Amino acid sequence: MQSDRSYHIQTDVCVIGGGHAGCEAALACSRLGFDTVLFTMNVDSIAMMPCNPHIGGSSKGHLVREIDALGGEMGRNIDKTFLQSRMLNRSKGPAVHSLRAQADKAEYSRSMRQVLQQQPHLTIRQAEVTDILLREPENGDGKKQVCGVRIHTGTVYDCRSVIVCTGTYLKARCLVGESITETGPGGMQRSTFLSDWFAANGMPLRRFKTGTPARMDGRSLDYSKMEIQEGDRKVVPFSYSTDPKTLEIDQMPCWLTYTNQETHDIIRANIDRSPIYAGIIEGTGPRYCPSIEDKVVKFAEKTRHHVFIEPEGRYTNEVYVDGMSSSMPDDVQQRMYRTVPGLENCVIVRNAYAIEYDCINANLLKLSLETKAVDGLFCAGQFNGSSGYEEAAAQGLIAGINAVKKMQGKEPLVLKRSEAYIGVLIDDLVTKDNREPYRMMTSRAEYRLLLRQDNADLRLRKYGYDCGLITEEQYQHVLYKQEEIEKETARLKKIRIGAAAGNQKILESLGTAPLKTACSLAELLCRPELHYEDLAPLDPTRPDPALPEEITEQVEIQIKYEGYIERQNRQVEQFEKLERRYLPETLDYLHMAGLRLEAQQKLHQFRPSSIGQASRISGVTPADVAVLLIYLEKTRGENREATDRH
Numbered sequence: 001m002q003s004d005r006s007y008h009i010q011t012d013v014c015v016i017g018g019g020h021a022g023c024e025a026a027l028a029c030s031r032l033g034f035d036t037v038l039f040t041m042n043v044d045s046i047a048m049m050p051c052n053p054h055i056g057g058s059s060k061g062h063l064v065r066e067i068d069a070l071g072g073e074m075g076r077n078i079d080k081t082f083l084q085s086r087m088l089n090r091s092k093g094p095a096v097h098s099l100r101a102q103a104d105k106a107e108y109s110r111s112m113r114q115v116l117q118q119q120p121h122l123t124i125r126q127a128e129v130t131d132i133l134l135r136e137p138e139n140g141d142g143k144k145q146v147c148g149v150r151i152h153t154g155t156v157y158d159c160r161s162v163i164v165c166t167g168t169y170l171k172a173r174c175l176v177g178e179s180i181t182e183t184g185p186g187g188m189q190r191s192t193f194l195s196d197w198f199a200a201n202g203m204p205l206r207r208f209k210t211g212t213p214a215r216m217d218g219r220s221l222d223y224s225k226m227e228i229q230e231g232d233r234k235v236v237p238f239s240y241s242t243d244p245k246t247l248e249i250d251q252m253p254c255w256l257t258y259t260n261q262e263t264h265d266i267i268r269a270n271i272d273r274s275p276i277y278a279g280i281i282e283g284t285g286p287r288y289c290p291s292i293e294d295k296v297v298k299f300a301e302k303t304r305h306h307v308f309i310e311p312e313g314r315y316t317n318e319v320y321v322d323g324m325s326s327s328m329p330d331d332v333q334q335r336m337y338r339t340v341p342g343l344e345n346c347v348i349v350r351n352a353y354a355i356e357y358d359c360i361n362a363n364l365l366k367l368s369l370e371t372k373a374v375d376g377l378f379c380a381g382q383f384n385g386s387s388g389y390e391e392a393a394a395q396g397l398i399a400g401i402n403a404v405k406k407m408q409g410k411e412p413l414v415l416k417r418s419e420a421y422i423g424v425l426i427d428d429l430v431t432k433d434n435r436e437p438y439r440m441m442t443s444r445a446e447y448r449l450l451l452r453q454d455n456a457d458l459r460l461r462k463y464g465y466d467c468g469l470i471t472e473e474q475y476q477h478v479l480y481k482q483e484e485i486e487k488e489t490a491r492l493k494k495i496r497i498g499a500a501a502g503n504q505k506i507l508e509s510l511g512t513a514p515l516k517t518a519c520s521l522a523e524l525l526c527r528p529e530l531h532y533e534d535l536a537p538l539d540p541t542r543p544d545p546a547l548p549e550e551i552t553e554q555v556e557i558q559i560k561y562e563g564y565i566e567r568q569n570r571q572v573e574q575f576e577k578l579e580r581r582y583l584p585e586t587l588d589y590l591h592m593a594g595l596r597l598e599a600q601q602k603l604h605q606f607r608p609s610s611i612g613q614a615s616r617i618s619g620v621t622p623a624d625v626a627v628l629l630i631y632l633e634k635t636r637g638e639n640r641e642a643t644d645r646h
């Protein structure tokens with residue numbers, strides 16, 4: 001490493017990584033007026049989608065909406081570059097309605113790069129960051145402070161905050177059977193040095209892995225043997241800023257086919273050549289994105305598995321074979337894919353492969369995504385042990401916002417599990433003992449009926465506005481929306497209609513049962529078969545001009561699910577009581593009487609910020625939580641100063 005005759009460049013924030021996390025982090029910091037440098041191993045890989053060509057889907061669509069509500073970019077970017085859009089789970093309740101859009105990968109990357117390049121206060125630099133520079137603690141609390149980064153050329157960027165978003169690149173290696181290459185995803189150059197830096201600074205990294213399927217020449221497939229999957233006619237935007245009229249595009253289809261016994265037999269016959277089953281792969285893979293090998297071995301009773309053929313872009317004939325990610329040797333891949341109906345003559349353009357890489361144990365982070373060990377050092381994305389573009393982008397945005405808040409001397413933004421999927425994501429990463437890549441799912445959110453994708457703006461716009469990423473106009477719009485929703489809900493509850501013949505006739509034409517007695521329009525709207533617009537003939541005093549759909553949609557959901565929503569709100573009150581019982585950072589758990597040994601060790605390791613977070617640490621029992629509560633009662637006076645700590 002060069003001595004300090006290096007060339008120094010001044011900036012405020014260094015973001016290491018141009019992936020989905022890095023882009024959001026860098027945009028948040030620069031949009032809030034801080035000079036920011038985004039480092040990437042290759043500028044052409046900015047916002048690259050190394051795996052599936054889609055954004056959103058179950059719970060991931062919720063994350064994208066929340067990112068947009070807070071002022072992030074992913075939602076706007078996919079609305080500009082999508083190929084097909086579908087609202088999943090429409091037949092189920094609104095809590096699981098999830099938007100999913102097929103992306104034109106090249107356009108998605110190009111468009112995000114353009115947004116970054118046009119952003120004031122933001123500089124892009126193609127370079128490997130090899131070292132993070134620290135200065136000794138100023139304020140005596142023994143914590144070192146970041147003060148810069150060094151790149152492979154020796155140049156130093158002096159800064160006040162560093163955000164690490166290295167994704168799947170650190171000491172990455174890619175495996176196709178016995179063929180192993182020391183590269184990042186898609187043959188990109190990997191990065192190496194920072195792994196040693198983290199280990200040397202008391203934050204040893206661990207090894208995770210993930211995998212991707214082959215890409216094929218779409219011209220070599222026979223689509224007549226597959227089921228077509230079209231997009232929705234009426235496309236719903238991800239972003240609240242997107243004009244729905246711009247979404248009327250010529251959508252591209254996806255296709256559905258299946259593996260079969262022959263596919264499974266080839267895999268079983270060669271399972272010893274799979275790097276996963278041959279024990280060559282060290283990293284731990286994601287349980288919820290299993291490779292086709294895993295599916296065949298773990299679900300042996302299943303005779304077929306779904307295979308979705310998805311376009312990679314409008315100006316390429318490459319297609320993505322979703323559902324068959326693998327790290328089998330090339331010869332096995334050639335044979336196994338050709339057993340799938342429609343793929344008999346498939347031409348593989350890029351092999352399926354597994355990638356293993358270094359990432360941090362997010363238990364070393366605070367809920368703000370700042371490291372517990374070093375001041376001003378934040379981490380986000382796949383580097384934190386998550387998996388998925390959306391999970392990465394959400395963390396990048398929060399890390400960016402909190403790096404700025406730290407430099408402004410303000411309290412960090414910590415979203416609660418009861419407020420956002422982003423809150424669930426970060427709390428789970430930081431508090432739970434995740435031993436594999438963490439993928440978001442609706443089942444992870446206790447209060448999912450409140451955390452719907454349709455009300456992300458009502459839940460989160462205020463936080464985006466408070467930190468400066470949401471404009472006055474956007475904020476005023478959500479306040480107006482909230483007010484109109486409450487007014488219209490109250491109006492429908494007040495208006496009563498009787499069982500008069502005219503009304504009965506209208507109800508009959510709507511295919512719903514006649515009224516036995518008078519009821520309010522709101523009670524009528526609770527009938528599953530009826531929707532807000534259906535009631536118009538029974539509602540002469542309805543607002544004119546008509547209320548926009550974004551308001552009537554909320555009115556309908558809040559009336560139809562009122563009972564469930566109220567029950568969940570009561571649960572949230574209980575939950576938040578414990579979240580507001582803060583625990584001092586310096587508490588000596590190892591000598592706290594009454595705590596079981598395992599709890600002493602776990603609490604000492606995790607250093608939870610509240611009783612609520614402590615109760616979610618595996619190995620901490622309700623009895624241990626009771627001990628903590630008694631301790632807090634006893635020492636309430638002394639801890640007054642602890643409340644403002646996160």
Ligand SMILES: Cc1cc2nc3c(=O)[nH]c(=O)nc-3n(C[C@H](O)[C@H](O)[C@H](O)COP(=O)(O)OP(=O)(O)OC[C@H]3O[C@@H](n4cnc5c(N)ncnc54)[C@H](O)[C@@H]3O)c2cc1C
Pocket residue numbers: 016017018019020021022039040041042045046048049050051052127128129130165166167168169170185186191192194210211212289353354355380381382383386387388389392393439
């Ligand atoms: C093969 C593969 C399969 C995947 N399969 C799935 C899946 O099935 N399901 C799923 O949900 N997700 C999957 N993913 C994960 C998904 O791609 C990632 O979650 C997402 O890309 C993570 O975004 P990120 O911003 O954290 O990191 P990345 O997108 O990996 O970006 C990292 C960035 O950091 C830069 N960088 C790294 N080190 C340095 C350094 N030292 N100096 C400068 N720049 C540096 C790189 O150049 C890059 O710009 C897969 C990824 C890969 C590679």
